[in-house]
Amino acid sequence: MSGSDLAEFRDTVRRWCRAHVPAEWRTTQTGATDAEFVAFQRDWFQQLRATGYAVPHWPREYGGGIPIPEQIVLYQELAAHDAPRLVLAFVAIHHAAATLLAAGTDEQKQRHLPAILDGELWVQGFSEPDAGSDLAALRTAARRDGGDYVVTGQKVWASGAQYADWCLLLARTDPDVPKRKGISYFLMDMRSPGIEVRPIRQATGESHFCEIFLDEVRIPAANLIGAENRGWQLAQQTLGAERGLTMLELAERLGNAGFRWLVEECRKPGPLGQRPVDDAQIADRLARLEIELAGLRALCRDLVERHDAGAVGPADASVVKLYYSELLQRMTDFGVEVCGLPGQAVLRKPMSGGWESGAWVLDFVGSWEWTVPGGSSEIQRTIIGERGLGLPREPAGA
Amino acid sequence: MSGEFGEFHDELRTVARDLLGKTGADGVDWPLLVRAGWTGLEVPEEYEGTAATFTEVAILLEEIGRAAARTAYPSVAAGVGALSALEPDARRDTVLRETVAGTTIPVAVLGGDMVPAAGGETACAGTGGIVPTFLLTETIEGFRLSGSADFVPDAPVATTLLIPARAPGGSVRLVFVEPGAGGLRIAERQVVDATRSLGRVEAHEVSVAAESIRPFRSDIRDGLRVLYDRAALAVACDSLGIAASMLDATVEYARVRTQFDRPIGSFQAVKHACADMFVELTIARRLVSGALAADGTADRSRAVSAAKSFTGEAGVRIAGKAMQLHGGIGYTWESGIHRYLKRATLNRALFGAPADHRRVLADRYRAG
Numbered sequence: 001m002s003g004s005d006l007a008e009f010r011d012t013v014r015r016w017c018r019a020h021v022p023a024e025w026r027t028t029q030t031g032a033t034d035a036e037f038v039a040f041q042r043d044w045f046q047q048l049r050a051t052g053y054a055v056p057h058w059p060r061e062y063g064g065g066i067p068i069p070e071q072i073v074l075y076q077e078l079a080a081h082d083a084p085r086l087v088l089a090f091v092a093i094h095h096a097a098a099t100l101l102a103a104g105t106d107e108q109k110q111r112h113l114p115a116i117l118d119g120e121l122w123v124q125g126f127s128e129p130d131a132g133s134d135l136a137a138l139r140t141a142a143r144r145d146g147g148d149y150v151v152t153g154q155k156v157w158a159s160g161a162q163y164a165d166w167c168l169l170l171a172r173t174d175p176d177v178p179k180r181k182g183i184s185y186f187l188m189d190m191r192s193p194g195i196e197v198r199p200i201r202q203a204t205g206e207s208h209f210c211e212i213f214l215d216e217v218r219i220p221a222a223n224l225i226g227a228e229n230r231g232w233q234l235a236q237q238t239l240g241a242e243r244g245l246t247m248l249e250l251a252e253r254l255g256n257a258g259f260r261w262l263v264e265e266c267r268k269p270g271p272l273g274q275r276p277v278d279d280a281q282i283a284d285r286l287a288r289l290e291i292e293l294a295g296l297r298a299l300c301r302d303l304v305e306r307h308d309a310g311a312v313g314p315a316d317a318s319v320v321k322l323y324y325s326e327l328l329q330r331m332t333d334f335g336v337e338v339c340g341l342p343g344q345a346v347l348r349k350p351m352s353g354g355w356e357s358g359a360w361v362l363d364f365v366g367s368w369e370w371t372v373p374g375g376s377s378e379i380q381r382t383i384i385g386e387r388g389l390g391l392p393r394e395p396a397g398a
Numbered sequence: 399m400s401g402e403f404g405e406f407h408d409e410l411r412t413v414a415r416d417l418l419g420k421t422g423a424d425g426v427d428w429p430l431l432v433r434a435g436w437t438g439l440e441v442p443e444e445y446e447g448t449a450a451t452f453t454e455v456a457i458l459l460e461e462i463g464r465a466a467a468r469t470a471y472p473s474v475a476a477g478v479g480a481l482s483a484l485e486p487d488a489r490r491d492t493v494l495r496e497t498v499a500g501t502t503i504p505v506a507v508l509g510g511d512m513v514p515a516a517g518g519e520t521a522c523a524g525t526g527g528i529v530p531t532f533l534l535t536e537t538i539e540g541f542r543l544s545g546s547a548d549f550v551p552d553a554p555v556a557t558t559l560l561i562p563a564r565a566p567g568g569s570v571r572l573v574f575v576e577p578g579a580g581g582l583r584i585a586e587r588q589v590v591d592a593t594r595s596l597g598r599v600e601a602h603e604v605s606v607a608a609e610s611i612r613p614f615r616s617d618i619r620d621g622l623r624v625l626y627d628r629a630a631l632a633v634a635c636d637s638l639g640i641a642a643s644m645l646d647a648t649v650e651y652a653r654v655r656t657q658f659d660r661p662i663g664s665f666q667a668v669k670h671a672c673a674d675m676f677v678e679l680t681i682a683r684r685l686v687s688g689a690l691a692a693d694g695t696a697d698r699s700r701a702v703s704a705a706k707s708f709t710g711e712a713g714v715r716i717a718g719k720a721m722q723l724h725g726g727i728g729y730t731w732e733s734g735i736h737r738y739l740k741r742a743t744l745n746r747a748l749f750g751a752p753a754d755h756r757r758v759l760a761d762r763y764r765a766g
Contacts, residue, residue, distance in 0.1 A: 263763045277763050286763055287756035291704040295681035298688050319677050378666075384676055385669035389649045392664040 010073050017081035029350040037351045041088040062113045068308040079252035084352035092122040099238040103226040123164035125155040133379045136179045142171035148218040161197045161210035164190050185231030187223040204366045243317045244307040248300040255293040258356035265338050315388025322380040325370035332367050335360030418465040425468035432500030445494045453690050456635045463639025466737045468593045472632050473552035477504035479628045480560045484612045505556035510549030510748045514758050526623025532563035541606040553597030554586050570622050574610040591740040627702040630749040634706045637713030637745045644720035645675045675716045682709040707752035713742035
């Protein structure tokens with residue numbers, strides 16, 4: 001792909017964004033009800049789908065097939081135009097699709113991939129209450145019973161479970177082997193009897209996360225994905241598969257709209273008419289953040305390109321996750337400081353956005369949604385130290 | 399940096415590391431470096447060079463930082479950049495050829511304490527916010543050069559000085575001056591970092607022939623800023639090398655040094671500190687690559703400022719962390735870590751402190 005073709009693609013995406021990104025979505029999505037949020041997300045997904053931008057990373061035969069350099073441009077432009085994120089379909093189009101494409105039977109792919117494009121939603125049933133960052137310590141058990149597996153247990157931090165049609169479920173099928181070797185991966189219909197979903201109220205007051213209680217839920221054996229007891233490897237593979245593009249999108253949003261709001265915040269006159277941006281120290285810190293964001297965005301583009309070339313190192317995704325989450329925290333903390341008391345009175349933030357909305361206090365509180373889940377910052381540093389730098393492991397039981 | 403250049407870059411890096419590994423405290427053997435083709439790397443083939451780009455030079459600069467080597471190569475690389483930014487003519491072409499052959503050491507006289515001015519253009523056109531500290535005047539007897547620049551890297555070893563000066567009429571010219579010229583004084587500037595040679599250059603009514611006063615190429619905008627950005631980026635590359643070297647040394651040490659019957663690298667506090675060093679180095683590397691890629695674009699200065707300020711700080715932090723994690727050994731003269739720490743602090747201050755570069759970036763936020 002030549003530079004001029006890419007430039008042309010960028011122009012096309014720009015024109016599309018100008019015509020299709022809903023101008024007032026921040027306003028309408030602030031304080032939206034659940035139903036309004038879901039309706040908005042579905043509509044936005046279908047608009048993107050109509051032009052091939054919803055699942056650019058999928059194979060062409062399933063409705064994708066946009067090359068990596070164009071995908072990078074696409075996410076850059078969506079971020080630059082402050083487009084809504086596909087929050088609701090996120091697990092479906094990334095994790096579910098990657099899992100199906102990596103290990104699904106033809107039947108499973110034909111059943112689910114077109115359905116995702118039609119709006120079927122997925123949730124990840126990985127984490128468990130006592131497992132924390134030690135994901136493999138899961139205890140939810142599945143036993144074979146005729147043509148079904150029967151599953152009992154509990155999942156937690158399942159984002160969007162209240163809206164989901166299907167669940168990517170990890171369950172233990174062999175309790176007698178080392179913990180990573182007895183786990184299987186299932187596609188579970190969320191309408192099966194025995195499933196109860198309870199939203200968890202978070203520090204921000206929202207309820208993205210849910211608990212899922214599973215009581216003798218029957219999953220047809222045909223819905224096992226990959227081989228029995230090989231679920232852990234598949235989960236690692238599919239979790240890693242989309243991390244690059246996902247992080248690219250988030251980094252571009254943070255560096256585009258997110259930083260613009262921060263600059264705007266710094267230009268608002270305070271009680272004495274002084275603008276924070278005219279203070280040398282504030283300006284210096286703003287510049288420091290801009291530089292860090294430039295570094296993060298370059299890092300993410302690099303990760304995507306190396307992913308495409310099959311040259312991703314064992315700790316690369318951890319570096320990106322760690323840097324993004326802690327920079328998000330530093331940036332939103334700075335926003336809280338600059339916005340002062342009026343900012344404390346901003347009680348709602350728009351749904352459908354990224355983790356940076358300009359409602360600084362809520363964004364800052366919400367930033368722990370990044371430094372804790374998905375492997376906490378401490379876990380990421382350990383991965384970088386051990387897998388990236390080859391440092392010795394901490395002795396067991398130390 | 400991928401594809402066809404990847405292999406060439408790896409090879410260049412290996413050769414450079416090998417060559418620099420042979421050097422002692424007295425510095426890199428200049429003829430050896432000339433024979434390896436370093437001085438001609440970025441020079442077009444018509445002047446006996448290799449016609450590579452600054453990206454390749456940057457690899458050498460990083461390796462020099464990695465070795466904390468004492469050598470005038472970074473300044474000569476900057477000098478080649480300055481020569482290449484001039485309109486070709488007999489004098490310039492000769493100096494360029496002699497540089498490739500190793501018989502001339504051209505140094506662009508930029509004060510290490512020069513700072514880009516926030517707010518953009520100064521009274522002098524074509525500077526891009528960098529104010530020339532030398533002035534050319536025309537008298538009945540000819541041209542005279544006066545002014546001074548402090549902390550000029552490698553000025554004491556230069557055989558040809560390329561001095562940017564404000565010419566009559568307000569534009570900036572590069573003036574070729576021999577170190578022995580009457581009225582010119584070069585004084586060595588000692589600093590805590592013993593791995594570099596810096597000098598103060600003073601010119602008092604130095605008589606200059608008209609043919610020694612050269613304009614920048616017509617396609618170059620803000621020539622002085624181009625030279626400054628290049629000098630700043632070269633220092634960023636050096637800091638990157640310092641940081642990479644200090645991380646490697648620390649990881650190696652943490653693997654083998656035991657305390658409480660365990661390698662210290664197995665302690666979470668040490669492991670996490672190394673991880674933070676690695677992350678910071680990774681970001682610094684991306685910013686330097688970004689600045690190299692922005693060469694010749696409208697974003698060049700901004701990208702250089704980002705790379706210089708971030709990498710300057712990262713170099714000091716990572717070298718400091720290396721000293722900390724090496725424990726008592728790290729603080730000894732013998733360990734050599736102090737050399738890196740001192741060089742990193744000098745780098746952070748050379749050609750714009752981090753805050754200076756951020757002040758320029760921050761200028762854009764105030765409008766609106």
